[in-house]
Amino acid sequence: MKIIGEKINGTRKRVAQAIAERDAEFIKDLARKQAEAGSTWLDVNAGTHPEKEPDDLIWLVETIQSVVDTPLSLDSANPKALRIAIQAVNKTPMINSISGEPERLAGILPIVAEHACPVIALALDDKKIPETGERRFEVITKIIKETRALGIPDSNLYFDPLAMTLSTNTQSGMIAFETMRCVRQEYPEAHLTIGLSNISFGLPARSFVNRYFLSLAIQSGLDSAILDPLDREIQAAILTTELILGRDNHCLGFIRASRKGLFEKPVQ
Amino acid sequence: MKIIGEKINGTRKRVAQAIAERDAEFIKDLARKQAEAGSTWLDVNAGTHPEKEPDDLIWLVETIQSVVDTPLSLDSANPKALRIAIQAVNKTPMINSISGEPERLAGILPIVAEHACPVIALALDDKKIPETGERRFEVITKIIKETRALGIPDSNLYFDPLAMTLSTNTQSGMIAFETMRCVRQEYPEAHLTIGLSNISFGLPARSFVNRYFLSLAIQSGLDSAILDPLDREIQAAILTTELILGRDNHCLGFIRASRKGLFEKPVQ
DSSP states (O other): OEEEEOOOBTTSHHHHHHHHTTOHHHHHHHHHHHHHTTOSEEEEBOOSOTTTHHHHHHHHHHHHHTTOOOOEEEEOSOHHHHHHHHHHOSSOOEEEEEESOHHHHHHHHHHHHHHTOOEEEESOBTTBSOSSHHHHHHHHHHHHHHHHHTTOOGGGEEEEOOOOOTTTOTTHHHHHHHHHHHHHHHOTTSEEOOBGGGGGTTOSSHHHHHHHHHHHHHHTTOOEEEEOTTOHHHHHHHHHHHHHTTOSGGGHHHHHHHHTTTTSOOOO | OEEEEOOOBTTSHHHHHHHHTTOHHHHHHHHHHHHHTTOSEEEEBOOSOTTTHHHHHHHHHHHHHTTOOOOEEEEOSOHHHHHHHHHHOSSOOEEEEEESOHHHHHHHHHHHHHHTOOEEEESOBTTBSOSSHHHHHHHHHHHHHHHHHTTOOGGGEEEEOOOOOTTTOTTHHHHHHHHHHHHHHHOTTSEEOOBGGGGGTTOSSHHHHHHHHHHHHHHTTOOEEEEOTTOHHHHHHHHHHHHHTTOSGGGHHHHHHHHTTTTSOOOO
């Protein structure tokens, strides 16, 4: 299970403040902690000011890279910001994200191809988010035609089936699982990822929904997720699920995490 | 999800003591609490003294029925004890259990047929527990031939695929899931059940293993389990999983449980 650490995100108030004030220590601390918690990538989102985004993204990239060497996930829909930021990274970054929207494909796919980046691809198009798993899979098939045409290997694709909140549609989880199973079956080299927190939006006890959704999604083929790697319950869900699915040799990962206290109740 | 409350079990020291001392209040308390927690059946196991079992089982049945009207699951491999106890029950009981062992089938299956009882059937035979899901499914197929020959409807069968501990075989969970998927596909009217606690035997943080195993098993088709209905984490796992799998209309079960405080940390 590959983790994309979600915490350095300028749409979050505290991070936006750190970016505005150039509070490098705050960003470095988030970077170090997420790297230590086992992130494969650190997501970097500079926020929603188009005119400031390129500068802010460069500052974030350089600040993060001054303390960790974890690859970054450049989280932007802005080709200009991506092209500038990609010059500043030390390691090939993930791009977050493309979708079936023609404009987004045209703007970002050439960057993905040129730099051989892994890329997150959302199962939505310009007609918005399809209501069924079948329709989302059609969007994915449309995207994969484009990526293959540019020589992008399926193994660099991380499809996000979109887990919308259960509070407005109780079938949201099942739609995401169906989409995932279709991708696993038809495009076995492609990966699956998900932004974890949407599923529980508007519900109480969100942490329970997030952790069980993650576990069930892993059983449906999920091999990556955008989440908070500092959340002990989420880490426990991942380790326990991998143990149960027979992916933890001699139970060593689980037992080691237990010895480190992961499964103990945090001190109140 | 149907729950078979596991707590009235004479192989547990405290319950054995209550049986020996005819401590009716202790048994009544376990019966009431498990019934209130939503058990569909209450398992009744009188322990391991063959000569005392019939008397002890009758006492337990009468004690429990004096306070709750939840159907019982008569947990015995002894046809004589079962035949006597079945005369004492107010409602058709579940029988726990048969297996592919010829002696057990010959002794217990006629009782199941005669009283139209739901019955738990373990996926093992006289050659012990099969190592693969395929072989366990063969045992299940053998059992179902016998039950059909006696006119027992598949819908009265609760197959237990046997979740052995992950600590000695990390594939144990996957073998159980494979067995369950075969049953779901080939015998859609039959049910699936599981004794929940074996999966984590010998591991640390057993509660985490149990709760995620239960959730993943529900996704694999489990519709019943023998477990402790007073375990809040287990109840939370069931409710959250049913929500995510789209089985909780308007999220009402989940939201109600949240309002009752199920997802809050218990006071330390």
